[in-house]
Amino acid sequence: MKSYRILAVSALCCGLLLWAAAEAPAQAVVKVGNILPLSGPSASVGLQNKQAQDMAVQEINDAGGIKSLGGAKIQMLYADSESKPEKGVAEAERFINTEKVHILTGAWNSAVSYPVSAVAERYQIPFLVPVSVADKITEQGFKYVFRIAAKDSWWTRDQFAFLKDLQAEFNTKISTLAFVYENGDWGKGFAEGWKKHAQAGGYKVVLDEPYPSTATDLSPVVQKIKRANPDVLLLTSNAADAILLTNTMAEYKVKPKAIIASGGGHADPSYLKAAGKNARYLFDIVEWETDVNKPGAKETNEKFKKLYGYNLTGESVDAYAAMYVLADALERAASTDPKAIRDALAKTRLTKGPAMIVGYDAIEFDESGQNKHAALVMVQVNDLGKGLERITVWPKASRRAGYKPVFPIP
Amino acid sequence: MNASTATATSPLRPPGSAWPSRAPLLLLLAVALAVPLFVRSATYLHILILLLLYAYLTTSWNLVGGFAGVLPLGHAAFVGIGAYTSTVLSLQYGVSPWVGMIVGGFLSTLVGVLIGLPTFKMRGAYFALATIAFAEGLRVMVENIDRLGPFLLNGPRGLQIPPLELGFGRFMFAEKEPYYYIILAMLVLAVGITWAVSRSKLGYCLAAGGEEPEAAQSLGINVARVKLVAMAISSFLTSLAGTFWAQFTLYIHPKSVMSLDISFEIAFIALIGGRGSIAGPLLGALLLRPVSDFSRIHFGDTLPGLHLVIFGGVLILVMLYQPRGLQEPLTRLYRRALARSAGMRERG
């Protein structure tokens, strides 16, 4: 009897194998392979990216697809990296070799994007990175990597520029800083930038504290912040720890003059819901906000909110815009040859269309594949009588009309 | 304890002539050697390389986890040591990863023996938990250390190997085939070592010590020392896979090469295949890796998480129906087929 069970299990496996082998032949479509963390600890952001891309692709296809390719439709293929580099690489290999995708996109985790960029380079398949902010990704001398988001050195640069403007605007001197960041690729990258800028700006760093983002209790870290008593606290956190930090800081009544976060967990839609009024007055750096003064932004956000029940985030707008950058490149390339797409991408200068809901006026890649216009805005979380919202405050040109930032935190 | 009783109780020495039990393994090897001739798709080669890598890891693990009768759940530490040693040496000092691989192997052996000394006195749950704590502790340390003396570890950010110089000496190839044959050769080597160990005095002592430590002790076997020798071989071999891993994915960071997931997956494969047998790790990898890869490919996009539900389900089902792993019933099946054909030949 038992041997039958073995046979059944092996048959199941063979079935899976065959199923994988029997893929439908290619049609008149442009295949885009997208690697995202859809399960595991970063599943939440993975899903946000996926939904934004789904919406963009739907729009592009509904509008008649890629006209220069006879109305070819974009077909999105998704794969789950579980946030693991080796799985991301395996999926990239599969996309390129089996699915014969014309372009790769993803992978959110910088740790997955590095090795995937090397795979893409080897097969000469363009790899369009909406968000993975580590500087290194576009600094490997690769020809096939393009990034929409700003790199992390720009994020920290702008955080400090904002800090300077803030002091001038409110005529308040800030002299001490505390750095608290998750102990990972992303947090470490930011902390390095912060240290450099703090030294250049003559600030005194009173606390430099990495913490494990798997920590179950962050009150010890919060106590350290409280005792260091900095003027300004800079944070880099994933969602779970961002929520925990904010709530714990409120409990311990830690009130620096300002708290400046770095997007990521603080920009996660579940953050505002779970932190509630404790998040009030927090400054956060993002690439995009719902109140951005760009035509179409409001409508796009409303459409997205209707579909998925939450606001677009800076990261999902990057993912959304990336699809239009791709459509534009395909339109110009008039070919699905990866090399042609790559050359078209390199010559991108996108100034109109739905992608222009981004906070700046053009998407253009430099030599390294970095979007050179990518710009960042600072927002403040506040309640203006309609519940908590994120309000753009910096640069001043983008500030929401009539809003005056609250500083220092009352 | 003499050899014949060991044979009777130990699952690693099926009775009967050596040839028929070796035949399927040789057949498997022949198929494995020919695979790249038929499988041209890099996707499937990639999946197969990972399959062989896990078969290799599990075979190495099996020396301790299978024969010595304990459940180590921290072998990712050795994968990490191997990966980091060869990568640091090659990035900073230009040493060929092949040399780094051996250096890493010896380093792992040292660490393995040091960790084995106190832990082998423990039994069951304690040993499993101790090895988990050791591996996780090591991972946390690496995540906290950017620079260890002259060596740049880069903490949680890990190390990237730029694919600049290709070739055998640099252990880096543009094609999948060389990786495939390297890991296959490593697997053959590991299986060979396992086979030799299982037939040697060491193997008998291990099996005896694993099943009835008190009885073995009373027969004059130094159980702890025997286990240490097994641990030394096992950690050395496991470490080599770390170097392979690093050269294959070209990027390592503590959460990938030292993650608990690796340690667990090795144990799953061994138990599903049948631990303590030579074919067990191979069978386990042949079953579990495709389940994990193809279910992820097919459900990862639409129903994220379902692939791990399936993986967990397969684990439970196999354990429910074959608590000793797949190796046992398959061997029986094979024997029966062999006996039947032999019978037919006699009659014919």
Add this chain to the structure above:
Amino acid sequence: MIYLLEDAINGILMGSIYGLAALGLTLIFGVLKVINFAHGSLLMVGMYAAYWAVLLTGAHPYLALVIVLPLMFAFGYLLQAVVIQPIFKAEREVREPITVIIVTTGVWYILDNLGLLVFGPQYRNIQDNPLRGKMIEAGEMLISVPKLWGFCAALVTAALVWLFLQKTRMGRAVRATSLDRDAASLQGINPYRIYNIAFGLGTAVAGVAGVALVPFYNVFPTVGVLFDIKCFIIVVLGGLGSIGGALLGGMIIGVIESVGPQFMTATWTEAIVYGLFLGFLFLRPSGLFGVKYDW
């Protein structure tokens, strides 16, 4: 000095909640002699149960126990009876069947990812509950009220479990089975039924820990993993199978995690905890209150 005291108090309170989470694990181990790798996932299930109970009824978080306790007990009982028991029966002669460890790991994968499929990856916590964000101000010190509740819950739960084991007939049967399965079954105790009860009890205790965490902690599908290894460390520190040991072990970890960061970065305290754990394993493997014969 006052800082150290404040940190130590926080550590003891948080640690008692770790201890509460580990209590269920130690109970299950004490009787079944098996590490339940799915314990973190059971905690996750308990947290979701408490989250929904509080959200839908709007009641005080601890009132959710009325729903969570029986639910979790039944869940654990069934899980053991349906999934784990057959393996015990198949491997009757093995004292610590390793296959059961693998099965509990399978249960862990299944539960965590079913959580993801059913509830989605979002982080949730309850905004309006009477405990949220409450602090007691004692001079310069701040003490978290929800953690204080958790501390009391841990003590009460431990006391009740102890009373159950010592004073009731069923409890004595559980202890007998834990000491010697075969001897117990000779006395007419059905060991499998005892296993079911012990597993149900352990799961229910994980439910209490879930209730204690929900007022101040986030709920998400992989939350159990964060507590998993911590629970293993605690039970070994306290002695596998020991109730008081679990609480004390939890508090030790809590104090290290809370006081340690004042002298180093929080990332290093993790390493210290592992080091301490290994040290204990080498020097005193029976833990603080463990019984010697068990290893």
